Every structure is written in structure tokens, then in C-alpha cells.
Amino acid sequence: MSRAFSQPELLTPATVEKVLVTAQRLGYVPNQVARALSTGRAGNIALILPDVANPFFSALMRGAQAQAYKRGYATFLGDSDETAHLEDVLLGKLAAQVDGFVLASPRLDEQLIRKHAARRPVVVINRDLDGIGRVLVDTTGGFEAAVDLVAGLGHRTIAYVGAPVSSWSNQQRANAVAITGATRGLRVVEIAAGRPSHEAGRSCVAKLLESGATAALAVDDVVAQGIMAGLAERGLFIPRDFSVIGCDDIIASTTYPPLTSVNAHCALAGANAVDLLLNGLANPTPPIESHVIKGELVIRGSTGPAPALVPAPGGRTRGRKVAPAEPDPSSRK
Incomplete structure (x- = not known):
């Protein structure tokens, strides 16, 4: 049963649905604290945005959260207010509570992004950095x-x-x-x-x-x-x-x-970034992937x-x- 909650991508959709229906009928809720102790995973990811009020990032956030929920993860949200310093602070303070980060349109310089990526898995959106998973919206x-x-x-x-x-x-x-x-x-x-x-x-x-x-x-x-x-x-x-x-x-x-x-297919960018992050968490030696989404007029x-x-x-x-x-x-x- 645990795999249906923690790694549903490893099971067939029919099996996952059967387990979830049974769990709902029995009133079963996964114990996140126990899971974290046994697996080292918190079951949370963080999404850091420059400006949550901007419609692009609002749509991206909805796409990311929907995909995270579908895969059994909760999403923490951080708004950096378009400042590199606050972005740095959020990445540092949330690292102990999450399994990884989706960093959208980061304002941080490359060196600091790589420093945080060495501490927790990071996927970036709209920043082309070799060696880091990324989703690029090519407009x-x-x-x-x-x-x-x-x-x-x-x-x-x-x-x-x-x-x-x-x-x-x-x-x-x-x-x-x-x-x-x-x-x-x-x-x-x-x-x-x-x-x-x-x-x-x-x-x-x-x-x-x-x-x-x-x-x-x-x-x-x-x-x-x-x-x-x-x-x-x-x-x-x-x-x-x-x-x-x-x-x-x-x-x-x-x-x-x-x-x-x-x-710019904003919601798709958020969903793809979450998939890249969670696929990497499930694979001890994940390939570094780059997804490109083409925008059209x-x-x-x-x-x-x-x-x-x-x-x-x-x-x-x-x-x-x-x-x-x-x-x-x-x-x-």
C-alpha cells in the first residue's frame, strides 16, 4: 500500500486507484512523520516564485501544485518579491522541511543556485543551467x-x-x-x-x-x-x-x-518541473533533463x-x- 502513496508512478494506474479507494473506505491516512523517519523523505516540495500575483506565476503554481498532489506530495510556496536575497533566504530556511525545490525564473546568480542544488534537489524554470534539471519556456x-x-x-x-x-x-x-x-x-x-x-x-x-x-x-x-x-x-x-x-x-x-x-503554457511548465523533480527523487542517479516548451503567437x-x-x-x-x-x-x- 505504501508504494501507491509514495511512488505511484511505479504501479499501474488501476492498482493505484484500487489502493486509494480501499484506503479511503478504511479511513487510512499516511503518517508523514513515520514516513520521513523511515525514508528520509518529508513528502513536501517547495515552489519559489518571484511574484505570486503575476498571472504567469499564478498559473504555473496551479499546474505545479496539481501535479504534486497527483503524485502524493504537498507543496510549500515562497514568494521572493523579485529579490535574489529573499530567494536565497527562502531556499535556506525551507531546505530542512522539503525534499526538493522548483525554482521559477530565479533572480539568484548561478553560483548560489548551484550551492543550494548541492544541498537539496533543485529544478529550475526559465534558467538554462548545465547540470541542473530545467524547464525552459521558449517564446x-x-x-x-x-x-x-x-x-x-x-x-x-x-x-x-x-x-x-x-x-x-x-x-x-x-x-x-x-x-x-x-x-x-x-x-x-x-x-x-x-x-x-x-x-x-x-x-x-x-x-x-x-x-x-x-x-x-x-x-x-x-x-x-x-x-x-x-x-x-x-x-x-x-x-x-x-x-x-x-x-x-x-x-x-x-x-x-x-x-x-x-x-507560454504556464501551467504545463509547472507540472513538468514537478515531474522532473519527483522523478529525480525516485531515481538515485537521475539523468539531468531539460524540457523545452514552445510558445506560439x-x-x-x-x-x-x-x-x-x-x-x-x-x-x-x-x-x-x-x-x-x-x-x-x-x-x-
């Missing part, structure tokens, strides 16, 4: 497709609105936009949003408009949503006056207009043709027309 292709989309719609200056430079995902996305933009003959402006948030997106709108960009590709949907709000406050309509693209595809379908976004209503520019005195380009107080009927979706 490069999605951002390349996003640049191709806006180029095909006539946009000549675009902006990438990014996150902290310590973010592996941000680096991949910024590079994809810069390289693909250059290939398509576009002018690419990079704007740092700082910590990804709705307010960060709103705050960068002035720089976006000053740059002459007519389309923005944001590091995630939350920043993109903030950009949309900031543009609306200035009387601009999307996509008539400006196009916006996000990433993660968590809240994209709920914005107005619905947001074009790169689907989902086109919705926030992208459209580049706006016509208004000639300024002297023949220079002054910028887009500011929309009237009410949109014309053709702009409604």
Missing part, C-alpha cells in the same frame, strides 16, 4: 512571429518593453525582437519597464509615444495591459492608433480589445495596420492623430 518563435505580424501590418518603428535584466525570459524575448526586427528592416526601441506590473506598463507609455513606435511588444500580458490603459488615458484607441502584443496568454482574452499574445484584436502619420510643418513627421473623445463605429469590436 523566441512566438516573438519572431509577433515581429513578422506587425511588420506585415506596416509598422516601421516598434518597441520592446522588458523586465529586469536578470530575467532569462526577458533576455530571450528582447533578443528575438531585436534580431527579427533588424531582419525585417524595422527600427526597434527597447524600453525597460522594471518590475513587470500594470503600473509599469502605464508608466512607460510616454516613452513609447516619444520614441515614435506604433506597436509595442511587452514582456508579459500584465505590462501589455498597463500599456493599453495608458494609451486609453491619452485618448488613443487600439489597434487603430497603436498595436500592443503581450506574452503568457493568461489574461489576454479578457482585455478590451482582446490582446494578441504569445501563449495567438492573434486577437489588439493588433492592426500602422496608423497614418500626420505631416508636420517643414515636412517632418509629427505623429499619429489623437482620437476623438468617442471612437467611430468602425473601431468598435
Whole structure:
């Protein structure tokens, strides 16, 4: 019976189900303290996130917790508040209570991550470290497709609105936009949003408009949503006056207009990371694995043709027309 709770992957699904049904009927509950004494395992894992309020990490957390529960493990959650120091503290304090860690988008430097991985098994998400199990959400292709989309719609200056430079995902996305933009003959402006948030997106709108960009590709949907709000406050309509693209595809379908976004399969990343960790715990000499999840562009209503520019005195380009107080009927979706 114990194996059905501790290592269900070693049994057939029918056997596991039969054991669990019988245990439920008898009111049997595994004694975690006794199990820890006999096996050296606590039956817990920890998931460390930079920002639990960010929809990407919330979805990742749900995927990870569901998979851990399915395999008989409880999940501790730590929010590092986007700081490497707190990440380090959480890894140190939780190590005695868990069998291993899933470390999502870590802000720690490589040396410290390896130090903690030598103490407890660690799987990282969105950090490519040789010798450590990892799940990489590769959104490069999605951002390349996003640049191709806006180029095909006539946009000549675009902006990438990014996150902290310590973010592996941000680096991949910024590079994809810069390289693909250059290939398509576009002018690419990079704007740092700082910590990804709705307010960060709103705050960068002035720089976006000053740059002459007519389309923005944001590091995630939350920043993109903030950009949309900031543009609306200035009387601009999307996509008539400006196009916006996000990433993660968590809240994209709920914005107005619905947001074009790169689907990052967040929940799947969390589930895969838990599987890598628990498979490693079950195998004394586990192979170091790397799972790559490909993101793809989902086109919705926030992208459209580049706006016509208004000639300024002297023949220079002054910028887009500011929309009237009410949109014309053709702009409604």
C-alpha cells in the first residue's frame, strides 16, 4: 500500500486507484512523520516564485501544485518579491522541511543556485543551467512571429518593453525582437519597464509615444495591459492608433480589445518541473533533463495596420492623430 502513496508512478494506474479507494473506505491516512523517519523523505516540495500575483506565476503554481498532489506530495510556496536575497533566504530556511525545490525564473546568480542544488534537489524554470534539471519556456518563435505580424501590418518603428535584466525570459524575448526586427528592416526601441506590473506598463507609455513606435511588444500580458490603459488615458484607441502584443496568454482574452499574445503554457511548465523533480527523487542517479516548451503567437484584436502619420510643418513627421473623445463605429469590436 505504501508504494501507491509514495511512488505511484511505479504501479499501474488501476492498482493505484484500487489502493486509494480501499484506503479511503478504511479511513487510512499516511503518517508523514513515520514516513520521513523511515525514508528520509518529508513528502513536501517547495515552489519559489518571484511574484505570486503575476498571472504567469499564478498559473504555473496551479499546474505545479496539481501535479504534486497527483503524485502524493504537498507543496510549500515562497514568494521572493523579485529579490535574489529573499530567494536565497527562502531556499535556506525551507531546505530542512522539503525534499526538493522548483525554482521559477530565479533572480539568484548561478553560483548560489548551484550551492543550494548541492544541498537539496533543485529544478529550475526559465534558467538554462548545465547540470541542473530545467524547464525552459521558449517564446523566441512566438516573438519572431509577433515581429513578422506587425511588420506585415506596416509598422516601421516598434518597441520592446522588458523586465529586469536578470530575467532569462526577458533576455530571450528582447533578443528575438531585436534580431527579427533588424531582419525585417524595422527600427526597434527597447524600453525597460522594471518590475513587470500594470503600473509599469502605464508608466512607460510616454516613452513609447516619444520614441515614435506604433506597436509595442511587452514582456508579459500584465505590462501589455498597463500599456493599453495608458494609451486609453491619452485618448488613443487600439489597434487603430497603436498595436500592443503581450506574452503568457493568461489574461489576454479578457482585455478590451482582446490582446494578441504569445501563449507560454504556464501551467504545463509547472507540472513538468514537478515531474522532473519527483522523478529525480525516485531515481538515485537521475539523468539531468531539460524540457523545452514552445510558445506560439495567438492573434486577437489588439493588433492592426500602422496608423497614418500626420505631416508636420517643414515636412517632418509629427505623429499619429489623437482620437476623438468617442471612437467611430468602425473601431468598435
